Amino acid sequence: MLTKEEIADWLKGLQSRICIALEQADGGGKFSVEEWERSEGGGGVTRILQNGNVIEKGGVNFSAVSGKLPANISNALKLPPSDFFATGVSIVIHPHNPHVPIIHMNVRYFEMLPLSQGGDAEGRGDYWFGGGIDLTPHYVNAADATFFHNALKATCDKFDADYYPEFKKWADDYFFIPHRNETRGVGGIFFDRLSNTEKYSKENRFEFLKAVGETFAPVYTELMKRNSVKPFSEKEKQWQLIRRGRYVEFNLVYDKGTKFGLDTNGRIESILMSLPALASWQYNHTPEAGSAEEATLKLLRKGVEWA
Amino acid sequence: MLTKEEIADWLKGLQSRICIALEQADGGGKFSVEEWERSEGGGGVTRILQNGNVIEKGGVNFSAVSGKLPANISNALKLPPSDFFATGVSIVIHPHNPHVPIIHMNVRYFEMLPLSQGGDAEGRGDYWFGGGIDLTPHYVNAADATFFHNALKATCDKFDADYYPEFKKWADDYFFIPHRNETRGVGGIFFDRLSNTEKYSKENRFEFLKAVGETFAPVYTELMKRNSVKPFSEKEKQWQLIRRGRYVEFNLVYDKGTKFGLDTNGRIESILMSLPALASWQYNHTPEAGSAEEATLKLLRKGVEWA
Numbered sequence: 330m331l332t333k334e335e336i337a338d339w340l341k342g343l344q345s346r347i348c349i350a351l352e353q354a355d356g357g358g359k360f361s362v363e364e365w366e367r368s369e370g371g372g373g374v375t376r377i378l379q380n381g382n383v384i385e386k387g388g389v390n391f392s393a394v395s396g397k398l399p400a401n402i403s404n405a406l407k408l409p410p411s412d413f414f415a416t417g418v419s420i421v422i423h424p425h426n427p428h429v430p431i432i433h434m435n436v437r438y439f440e441m442l443p444l445s446q447g448g449d450a451e452g453r454g455d456y457w458f459g460g461g462i463d464l465t466p467h468y469v470n471a472a473d474a475t476f477f478h479n480a481l482k483a484t485c486d487k488f489d490a491d492y493y494p495e496f497k498k499w500a501d502d503y504f505f506i507p508h509r510n511e512t513r514g515v516g517g518i519f520f521d522r523l524s525n526t527e528k529y530s531k532e533n534r535f536e537f538l539k540a541v542g543e544t545f546a547p548v549y550t551e552l553m554k555r556n557s558v559k560p561f562s563e564k565e566k567q568w569q570l571i572r573r574g575r576y577v578e579f580n581l582v583y584d585k586g587t588k589f590g591l592d593t594n595g596r597i598e599s600i601l602m603s604l605p606a607l608a609s610w611q612y613n614h615t616p617e618a619g620s621a622e623e624a625t626l627k628l629l630r631k632g633v634e635w636a
Numbered sequence: 637m638l639t640k641e642e643i644a645d646w647l648k649g650l651q652s653r654i655c656i657a658l659e660q661a662d663g664g665g666k667f668s669v670e671e672w673e674r675s676e677g678g679g680g681v682t683r684i685l686q687n688g689n690v691i692e693k694g695g696v697n698f699s700a701v702s703g704k705l706p707a708n709i710s711n712a713l714k715l716p717p718s719d720f721f722a723t724g725v726s727i728v729i730h731p732h733n734p735h736v737p738i739i740h741m742n743v744r745y746f747e748m749l750p751l752s753q754g755g756d757a758e759g760r761g762d763y764w765f766g767g768g769i770d771l772t773p774h775y776v777n778a779a780d781a782t783f784f785h786n787a788l789k790a791t792c793d794k795f796d797a798d799y800y801p802e803f804k805k806w807a808d809d810y811f812f813i814p815h816r817n818e819t820r821g822v823g824g825i826f827f828d829r830l831s832n833t834e835k836y837s838k839e840n841r842f843e844f845l846k847a848v849g850e851t852f853a854p855v856y857t858e859l860m861k862r863n864s865v866k867p868f869s870e871k872e873k874q875w876q877l878i879r880r881g882r883y884v885e886f887n888l889v890y891d892k893g894t895k896f897g898l899d900t901n902g903r904i905e906s907i908l909m910s911l912p913a914l915a916s917w918q919y920n921h922t923p924e925a926g927s928a929e930e931a932t933l934k935l936l937r938k939g940v941e942w943a
Contacts, residue, residue, distance in 0.1 A: 363920075377919045386919070508904050574911070581888035582898070591889070597815050604881070604917035611913065612684045612693070613670075613905045 350546035357382035370396035388602030427569035459521035465514030478635035570609035657853035664689035677703035695909030734876035737773035766828035772821030785942035877916035
């Protein structure tokens with residue numbers, strides 16, 4: 330029987346492997362290490378790289394927290410009052426060069442304690458896996474977006490041919506900024522509430538989560554290598570700061586992980602490591618007709634088939 | 637009988653007077669003018685000044701919107717389903733110089749339509765005035781904070797000796813960032829749901845709103861004059877960007893006006909004019925012991941009596 334400790338241990342190992350791969354690809358920056366404890370139970374390890382060669386600010390966080398589920402969360406999740414255990418790895422990387430995309434990944438496991446035999450009122454199990462990876466280019470590059478989505482599709486297809494189309498659509502819907510009527514970037518995959526079913530065991534769900542987690546480093550280090558050597562102008566840098574502003578808007582207004590962190594009294598500097606070193610808001614900024622910036626905006630919509 | 641049209645007209649005039657005063661104090665920047673309409677009813681005039689001599693980015697917005705009250709708002713306000721009319725002036729000014737404080741003011745009038753004879757379930761009238769002014773220095777200057785609070789107190793005291801202490805405390809509670817455990821700045825006044833009572837007529841409440849609105853320009857232009865000539869270092873500029881990051885966090889996570897705007901399908905560029913041209917997030921930034929930055933952080937708490 331797969332235990333929560335095994336899952337947490339594996340995730341902590343993933344954090345280390347990803348930090349090593351990113352440091353190698355960066356060729357200069359080093360991740361700091363902060364261990365922290367949560368007064369209500371559990372804790373985590375926050376690893377931040379600032380001012381590397383390629384990465385301006387990046388965080389690779391591990392946490393495993395437990396305690397009483399706050400009422401606002403149990404209500405939102407339609408769960409009875411209970412104790413919980415949640416563990417995961419969360420990553421956001423902001424590069425210097427506007428031609429290198431921002432990336433985000435989260436892989437997580439959530440469990441209600443004590444595990445009952447039944448499941449909740451809607452018949453789901455009382456544990457589940459969730460996660461996602463999405464890419465936010467400041468300038469959408471079709472070859473990179475296709476490479477990224479193909480890699481995610483290949484990972485998904487090893488488990489279920491329905492995963493990629495389903496989880497790709499879920500990402501389009503989730504990584505969306507309603508007040509801007511634009512997606513955060515070129516999407517990726519998003520999934521939640523993966524529990525055991527007749528078709529899949531808990532072990533199989535965990536294998537899928539592991540495969541997603543292991544997809545991150547080879548894909549993003551390739552995108553770093555391809556793009557970090559490209560020259561860029563002051564105008565392109567300015568556009569990057571504006572796109573980062575949209576990233577901030579998504580994370581502070583809509584992101585459920587951020588909200589969960591704030592609502593569970595999480596470590597604030599770990600939660601908000603996703604925010605960039607520098608971001609800009611210009612009133613009514615509108616790209617010139619025919620510009621690369623305009624071309625990017627036109628691609629920030631749901632339903633683009635990149636794979 | 638005071639009508640909503642009279643109130644809206646007065647507010648529109650206030651917008652003009654404040655823009656003129658700010659342009660004069662800035663000595664270079666000019667406010668743009670955009671009139672906009674809301675598809676569900678009403679509209680507004682957005683006025684933005686970017687890259688002035690003193691003001692880096694500032695907005696002075698007027699709006700008068702109406703229509704059906706969105707369900708999420710009527711629920712939050714514990715109101716029955718109804719039509720509404722809302723008019724107000726909203727201001728946020730971000731200066732270049734870190735020694736000039738950020739300022740915010742909002743004065744507003746809200747009405748449920750049609751006006752019934754009764755009032756809502758909790759016995760309140762079915763219209764009300766609300767508003768507030770608060771000051772966010774990047775570096776808290778005691779003389780400026782005292783000047784600012786004394787001006788607000790003088791305005792309040794003309795109407796009711798209880799207003800200033802009550803509304804000052806309300807501002808301390810409202811302009812607070814729970815996840816940082818710090819106030820946004822040195823506070824000011826905040827009030828809401830001012831309706832007619834045995835003691836005060838609707839006309840009297842409006843006179844108070846007008847007095848608050850007219851307090852803005854002389855107070856802030858004085859703070860511009862006092863501080864915009866001060867030299868500043870690169871380190872002080874960096875600190876300003878970090879403090880602006882906190883401002884972004886408050887506005888996107890907690891501010892009810894922003895939320896109301898997003899929930900009522902308001903004009904997004906007008907709502908988010910409050911966000912600065914440039915903001916920064918540094919992981920785990922901690923001011924040096926004994927520094928001016930640390931002294932400021934120690935003063936960002938509730939209950940400081942400045943007046």
